[in-house]
Amino acid sequence: MSALHTVKVDGEARYDILIGPGLLGDARIAHTLRGKHALIVSDANVAPLYADRVEAALRSGRPALHVARYVMPAGEQEKTLARFCECLDALAALGATRDAAVIALGGGVVGDLAGFAAACWMRGIDVVQIPTTLLSMVDSSVGGKTAVDLPAGKNLVGAFHAPRAVIADTAVLRTLPARELRAGLAEVVKYGAVFDENFFSWLEAHASALVAGEDAALAEAIARSCQYKAEVVSRDPFEHGERALLNFGHTFGHAIECELGYAGTDRDALNHGEAVAVGMVLAARLSAAVGRAPLSDARRVETLLQHLGLPTAIPAGLDAPALLARMRLDKKAVAGGLRFILLNHIGDATVVSGVPDQAVLEVLRAG
Structure with missing residues (x-):
């Protein structure tokens, strides 16, 4: 792996943004976790491409880690309270504790919904943002804004919840439409x-x-x-x-x-x-x-x-x-x-x- 950029976010919530090719399979993803549970949240387009690689990296770095997945349909129209509740149900089924982490693997829709679920589960657990689109790399994955949409408007229900880390693998952009x-x-x-x-x-x-x-x-x-x-x-x-x-x-x-x-x-x-x-x-x-x-x-x-x-x-x-x-x-x-x-x-x-x-x-x- 080469050309790794690190951008540090300071303030009350400090975290690193790692930018470079090959990061999806890197064991440093596991190094961001504190507990024994991780829920990979992704969508039907991204999960088949990258979820196995991310899970392998997690298990390589933390062999005792309990890993589960929640895969939602793709699209902005799926960023709803109903999908948010399904994500919470997946955390419950995993037995996620206060030191668990949500791994948001996808574009802005996944990042927003997964981050909101992490903000709400047990009043707040870690979220690691792994953006897979250029838009989410430069915007939605950074800064801790999380939300879902209502019919009345976009992002009307949400919370500020800073990520524990942002890991942007630029190699995925080579196959981005x-x-x-x-x-x-x-x-x-x-x-x-x-x-x-x-x-x-x-x-x-x-x-x-x-x-x-x-x-x-x-x-x-x-x-x-x-x-x-x-x-x-x-x-x-x-x-x-x-x-x-x-x-x-x-x-x-x-x-x-x-x-x-x-x-x-x-x-x-x-x-x-x-x-x-x-x-x-x-x-x-x-x-x-x-x-x-x-x-x-x-x-x-x-x-x-x-x-x-x-x-x-x-x-x-x-x-x-x-x-x-x-x-x-x-x-x-x-x-x-x-x-x-x-x-x-x-x-x-x-x-x-x-x-x-x-x-x-x-x-x-x-x-």
């Missing part, structure tokens, strides 16, 4: 847009290499994205301040996902990363519409996303007032109304409350 790779790149763009114009420029220069899945470019993008998120999470673990900047594009994106019914597996629908890509374009346009950022920055965001093969327009048939209504129920809304993450310029963003509904509606209708 092209659409899923592009979806992850949307979250990578987010970090450049809100934190670092130099990184945004680097992404513009390396867009073709990233879309082609070149190992060196992806490893650099993952490590830098995780470093940005680790720094913010260590300072603001519960999203009371600057961590909200990580939601750039998400207020719009989550509303689009919810209106589409989380049907991101359908060819004509949008998955999470695609919805966030559209949301970032809308947020950048709103930034210009309210006079915070130049329109040229919105065009620059849109152009980069298009070069990465991501959608930049609201799907046909979605109603602007209905999307606005969804936003009002979004978990990022506060008592005073909607909050948006808006650009001052690329590399610098801020949380803005009190944006007029009419301005939002105009952006949605033009989107």
Whole structure:
């Protein structure tokens, strides 16, 4: 194994993010565990590919470990309270004690649901995040946000529960479907847009290499994205301040996902990363519409996303007032109304409350 990157997350909950090829079969996975029980949580797409390898690594490092699996159907539509309860039932059947661990092996859906189960079982046990998509490597596996969806909205039931470790095996990205790779790149763009114009420029220069899945470019993008998120999470673990900047594009994106019914597996629908890509374009346009950022920055965001093969327009048939209504129920809304993450310029963003509904509606209708 070579090219191992380690990103340290500090703050109240300290843990390491390991990034590199070949980590799924490495015994250091077992070294993260404290007790005698481990539940591997995965989905029907990922488990056949990687669960045996992870279990073998666990047993190699801890021969006396009791290991079980909970494999859920794949897809955002499965991130429900019913699947969450099945995961808890699997922990009960394993006899998981307070020092047990949940091993979240999969993309963001698995990571969110497994992390929430770990947060709730006996009021909180360890979770080790092993993300298998680019999107989950650079976003959902880091920072301790866990949740399931309700029909009324995305991620409305959840908890903050920091992982014990994050282990990102970059080799799995070589077989990731092209659409899923592009979806992850949307979250990578987010970090450049809100934190670092130099990184945004680097992404513009390396867009073709990233879309082609070149190992060196992806490893650099993952490590830098995780470093940005680790720094913010260590300072603001519960999203009371600057961590909200990580939601750039998400207020719009989550509303689009919810209106589409989380049907991101359908060819004509949008998955999470695609919805966030559209949301970032809308947020950048709103930034210009309210006079915070130049329109040229919105065009620059849109152009980069298009070069990465991501959608930049609201799907046909979605109603602007209905999307606005969804936003009002979004978990990022506060008592005073909607909050948006808006650009001052690329590399610098801020949380803005009190944006007029009419301005939002105009952006949605033009989107």
